[in-house]
Amino acid sequence: MASIKGYLTQDHRDIDEFFTNLENKVNEDIENANDEFEKFTFELEKHLQMEEKVMFLEFEQATGMTQGPTQMMRMEHNQMRELILVMKNAIENKDKQAFFSVSETLMMLMQQHNMKEEQMLYTMAEQHLAPQSDRILDMMQSIVVDKA
Amino acid sequence: MNFQGLSLDSAPPISVPFRFFYTMPFMVMLASILLFFTSYVYLGSRYNPEIVAIVHLFTIGVFAFVMMGALSQMLPVIAGVKVSNSLGIARVSHSLLVVGLLSFVYGFYTDQVIYKSLALYSLSSGFAVLIFSYLKAILGVEFKTPTTKAIRVSLYISILALLLGAHLLNSNINLNISASHLILVDTHAFLAIFGFVFVLIVGVSYQVLPMFYVAPSFSKKFSKSYVLLFLFGLILYLGSSFSTSFSFEIIAKLYLSVLFYFYAYALYKKFKDRKRKINDVSVYYWYIAIASFFVGISLWFLNSFFELSFYIALVMGLGFIFSVVLAMLHKIIPFLMWFHLNSSGYMMIPMMNDYLSIKISKIVQITFVASVMLFLLFDIDYIFVKLGAVSLFISMLLLEINMILAIKKYINIRKKEPDFVMPKA
Secondary structure (H helix, E strand, C coil), X not given: CCXXXXXXXXXXXXXXXXXXXXXXXXXXXXXXCHHHHHHHHHHHHHHXXXXXXXXXXXXXXXXXXXXXXXXXXXXXXXXHHHHHHHHHHHHHCCCHHHHHHHHHHHHHHHHHXXXXXXXXXXXXXXXXXXXXXXXXXXXXXXXXXXXX | CCHHHHCCCCCCCCHHHHHHHHHHHHHHHHHHHHHHHCCHHHHCCCCCHHHHHHHHHHHHHHHHHHHHHHHHHHHHHHHCCCCCCHHHHHHHHHHHHHHHHHHHHHHHHHCCHHHHHHHHHHHHHHHHHHHHHHHHHHCCCCCCCHHHHHHHHHHHHHHHHHHHHHHHHHHHHCCCCCCCHHHHHHHHHHHHHHHHHHHHHHHHHHHXXXXXXXXXXXXXXXXXXXHHHHHHXXXXXXXXXXXXXXXXXHHHHXXXXXXXXXXXXXXXXXXXXXXXXXXXXXXXXXXXXXXHHHHHHHHHHHCCCCCCHHHHHHHHHHHHHHHHHHHXXXXXXXXXXXHHHHHCCCCCCCCHHHCCCHHXXXXXXXXXXXXXXXXXXXXXXXXXXXXXXXXXXXXXXXXXXXXXXXXXXXXXXXXXXXXXXXCCC
């Protein structure tokens, strides 16, 4: 049986990879960093929606906690989305300094967010949702990503 | 499981860690002034009262202040626990520690019992309040990780270091110096620096390196076993301190040196293999720390054969630990400012790189490294100690100015109405 925690944690690592590819590309050549930006933002948005549309709802239903950790995580997802918009502007304006200022912030926000999810929320989810993990993983993998 | 720590509403107010961070450069500036005026003869022994005072400005004023301050903010994030009444605890403990440290320094410089006694009570109670409130929080962690376990171990060891420190100060006040006094001094120093500070750095680095630099995680085997293996070495080494057998000391030191090298190499590998290749001042601080640690371990081992205490203090204290502290500060301060503002509903705010001036941070780093280099030349001519003290003073003055400029930006934004009123989680 696959694990929700394992799957989402690996997704965090993959997104880190897309993020660092983007930073490295901008560092070398900001003029041609659009592809890396699109790949990173798509993967990040997909991850956020897998949680918001599937995992958080299942977690809330199983635990009855609707205003607790998942609500806090949703707020941080929105903070990330705001930063992505600022990042997009920096790339469009070919402003490297502005890009790295926002990328530093986004990186810190993502990492501390991931840490809280991996160590607490996913572990809790694992305890409550383990018997249904195959179904939940199927739902997450087949999600259609809405434009943020 | 206490999920409150996940919410900014329940995270400590920004003033909790910041009061410790913002006090630190003042303590180092004071240490620099004292070092500048300290006579060459006093540098010969770390047991001289002037040197004891200066050393504590670093160990308490820098290591303990910044690490204890940072823990208040880190516990909610890395352990999911909240320190209850964190603001009240910070106010009381910070005041006690500042009064205690200044009394300690003045008491040792003037040899006045009243100030030493004030230091004894203030430092003991200040540390006790902090350590027990953090321990209470960390003992409530449901999902234990190598980091939470390392924090717990380091806090337990800090109690031993504190008790021993209080005993030593009390003995000094009452002029009740036992035959084993100097061994206890060394044990106190070892417990504080390697038991508390080093174990805390190890535990926090498991989380912070992947988080700040997108570096590979430490292997499970490493993170689960390292602190345990280190604890065994610590007991072995302390046992050897009370033994007259030289070979026992060498075996214990050899064992610990291998463990230290192992960690230094692991740190180096993590940085070398980090996915995020962007360099900033904090990355350079880590490189300085790693290089110093490699050198410091060798010096520490060789100290059994040659007198190298001053070099060890410089390389391990300033080069390694202080560099880690500065690396962390350059990340934590701007992030906390941005995070607190954004989470309070302020949208049009500076990004992380816009709080601390990068230009000033670079000068701080250059003057800091210069001061360590100059201190290391002290055996050639004493003038290098004075030049090092000046350089360190400038470095810390600029750091404090940079931090004040950053907090001014933060306060100015705070004075305005937020763009949104954030819902409570």
